[in-house]
Amino acid sequence: MKQSVILDKLKKGDANKLKKLYVLGTEQVEDFILYTANSNVKANIAKRIDAQTVKFKDYRPDEYALLEKRVLKVQFSYILFAVSTDAAQIERAFDEAFK
Known part of the structure; x- marks a missing residue:
């Protein structure tokens, strides 16, 4: 994906952001990479x-x-x-x- 899309304008999210945005904990996913807009x-x-x-x-x-x-x-x-x-x-x- 990084080779196909420019992600410079996105902010890399962490486990806390995953939980806040999608109500998912790290125990519910095997692995993840989360990118969000710099501003909501x-x-x-x-x-x-x-x-x-x-x-x-x-x-x-x-x-x-x-x-x-x-x-x-x-x-x-x-x-x-x-x-x-x-x-x-x-x-x-x-x-x-x-x-």
Whole structure:
């Protein structure tokens, strides 16, 4: 794999990260190598959602309603973050792309 893929942008994980991400202990696998993104994009998006929720809740109710109906999901190495009146349709299209 190292010969086929450039892993420079990934962070090598350990047993603790394996347990945290996949609820797997080293006793459950014979061996493993774990690489993850250097930053957790989904966590960063969640922080942004929290910040925007605080801003919009009392001052921009229409925007707040959209945030409440947002879609945030991960499929393989793809992330969907949709804040839109069409979020449900966007989510369906995203899901269909992986069938």
